[in-house]
Amino acid sequence: MSKKVITISRECGSGGHTIGKLIAEKLNVSFYDKRLLELVVQQSGLTEDVIKEQGEYTTTSLLYTLATNISYSYNVNTKGNMILPDQIFAFQTEIIKGLAEKESCVIVGRCSDYILRNRDDCLHVFIHANMEAKKARIISEHRVAPEKAETHIKDREKKRSTHYHYYTDRNWGYAKNYHLCLDSGILGIEKCVDLILSALE
Amino acid sequence: MSKKVITISRECGSGGHTIGKLIAEKLNVSFYDKRLLELVVQQSGLTEDVIKEQGEYTTTSLLYTLATNISYSYNVNTKGNMILPDQIFAFQTEIIKGLAEKESCVIVGRCSDYILRNRDDCLHVFIHANMEAKKARIISEHRVAPEKAETHIKDREKKRSTHYHYYTDRNWGYAKNYHLCLDSGILGIEKCVDLILSALE
Numbered sequence: 001m002s003k004k005v006i007t008i009s010r011e012c013g014s015g016g017h018t019i020g021k022l023i024a025e026k027l028n029v030s031f032y033d034k035r036l037l038e039l040v041v042q043q044s045g046l047t048e049d050v051i052k053e054q055g056e057y058t059t060t061s062l063l064y065t066l067a068t069n070i071s072y073s074y075n076v077n078t079k080g081n082m083i084l085p086d087q088i089f090a091f092q093t094e095i096i097k098g099l100a101e102k103e104s105c106v107i108v109g110r111c112s113d114y115i116l117r118n119r120d121d122c123l124h125v126f127i128h129a130n131m132e133a134k135k136a137r138i139i140s141e142h143r144v145a146p147e148k149a150e151t152h153i154k155d156r157e158k159k160r161s162t163h164y165h166y167y168t169d170r171n172w173g174y175a176k177n178y179h180l181c182l183d184s185g186i187l188g189i190e191k192c193v194d195l196i197l198s199a200l201e
Numbered sequence: 202m203s204k205k206v207i208t209i210s211r212e213c214g215s216g217g218h219t220i221g222k223l224i225a226e227k228l229n230v231s232f233y234d235k236r237l238l239e240l241v242v243q244q245s246g247l248t249e250d251v252i253k254e255q256g257e258y259t260t261t262s263l264l265y266t267l268a269t270n271i272s273y274s275y276n277v278n279t280k281g282n283m284i285l286p287d288q289i290f291a292f293q294t295e296i297i298k299g300l301a302e303k304e305s306c307v308i309v310g311r312c313s314d315y316i317l318r319n320r321d322d323c324l325h326v327f328i329h330a331n332m333e334a335k336k337a338r339i340i341s342e343h344r345v346a347p348e349k350a351e352t353h354i355k356d357r358e359k360k361r362s363t364h365y366h367y368y369t370d371r372n373w374g375y376a377k378n379y380h381l382c383l384d385s386g387i388l389g390i391e392k393c394v395d396l397i398l399s400a401l402e
Contacts, residue, residue, distance in 0.1 A: 128377050173376050176329050180396075181382035187400060195381075195396055199388060 004104040005122040006196065007112040009164075011173070012156040013134030013142075013149075015184045015192075016127035020108045022193045027200075030105040036095065044091045089167055109160075113177055114168040125196055126178040133185030205305040206323040207397065208313040210365075212374070213357040214335030214343075214350075216385045216393075217328035221309045223394045228401075231306040237296065245292045290368055310361075314378055315369040326397055327379040334386030 006023055010016020017033060024031035040046065089111075096115045099105055100122065113124040129137075135149040144152050161172040175181050180199050182192045207224055211217020218234060225232035241247065290312075297316045300306055301323065314325040330338075336350040345353050362373040376382050381400050383393045 126376050126382075171375075174372075175327050175374050175376045175379070175382035176384075178376070178382070179384040179387045181327075181376035181379070183377075183380040186380045191400065195399060198396060198399060199392065 005100045005116060005119070006106045006200070007116060007122060007124045008106060008108045008127060009113055009125070009172070009178065010109070010127040011129060011134060012153045012160070013138040014127045014129040015137055015189050016125075017108055019127055019184065019189055019192050019196070020106045022189070023196055024106040026193070026197060027104065027106075030099075030103060031108075032099065032105055033108045036092070036107065036110065039095050040088070040091050043095065044088065046088065111164055111167050114164075114170060123180065123196070123200060124178045126173060126175075126181040127184050127192065128173065128181065129183060129185030206301045206317060206320070207307045207401070208317060208323060208325050209307060209309045209328060210314055210326070210373070210379065211310070211328040212330060212335060213354045213361070214339040215328045215330040216338055216390050217326075218309055220328055220385065220390055220393050220397070221307045223390070224397055225307040227394070227398060228305065228307075231300075231304060232309075233300065233306055234309045237293070237308065237311065240296050241289070241292050244296065245289065247289065247292075312365055312368050315365075315371060324381065324397070324401060325379045327374060327376075327382040328385050328393060329374065329382065330384060330386030 006020070008016050008020040008023075010019075020033070021031055092110055093115050096107060096110065096112050099107065100116050100119055113122075113126075116122045116124075131150060131153070134153050135146070138144045138152060139146050139149050164170065164172040170177050180196065182195060184192050187195070207221070209217050209221040209224075211220075221234070222232050293311055294316050297308060297311065297313050300308065301317050301320055314323075314327075317323045317325075332351060332354070335354050336347070339345045339353060340347050340350050365371065365373040371378050381397065383396060385393050388396070
């Protein structure tokens, strides 16, 4: 199996970001999380704050917008033009496709598994964990208050799942979308890294 | 990670049964597929044919029964008593729990991941593959006619999925139900075996 791009989709607090970073270090390849944002900022003229919020959590669904009471259907870029979330997604899509074309790398989130689904040289990974493990991680590593941890996780996962479904017409966390799905709460971070590296061999 | 029971859930034609058997051989532990049927036959007094059909593919849903036009809501055991599919599931449940209690083993299918979900010493695995890989496998290994292969797979998976959902209230193939989900079409059978063994270490 010869794969040069690894996409990591992950539940909030599952350690998927850490796993992706460790994989990139071990393979000595680029790691795209916030760096992807910088590329979108450069190419779109949008501000980083707007993209950070829109890039993984929104849809253009009017019903969804009304239901969540967030008026983000339209945004203004730094050049004063109106930008739809669909256009942000289009920017991201082109950037992710371009990265996969030109280099080996690890990409975290942003529907990258779906965007690169037709390439044969990608390994698509999903990392999940039980609620207790996820709570422990975001409390200790992201300093979320213990009493708010579960709500924080559920809220982010709801948004991530809705965004994924809107742009891919797939169900987030469904095993068939990925080549490898791992429970980091049971297996542990190091074992997840080992298994992904082994899958690449 | 110390796991003594491995449950394997699998798509039709994914090679999950073969993977389970190879794991059992490598670990030198019991492998339960048809052997599980024999245990249910011994304890329930039902015939093997009835259990084979009912054990993984049916629900007691009246609507489902009417929709599929199969009158299997009630069956007669060898002692002449009426047996509900729920009772067959109950027999299987007790047997699977008993096996996990007394020995290390590999168990294929029959909602064993759900039945043993509260034990800490089990590794739950799901094996899937793309349609072309599954068709190739059932044509070559199970002698299904090429023109019938896709329908055969979809029919069995539909029944398996419905049965799983009915008894577990979970969605079949959803990554969170398992510790490890593997795409055997991309990774290959041997790599899947290696990854499962590595996850057990």
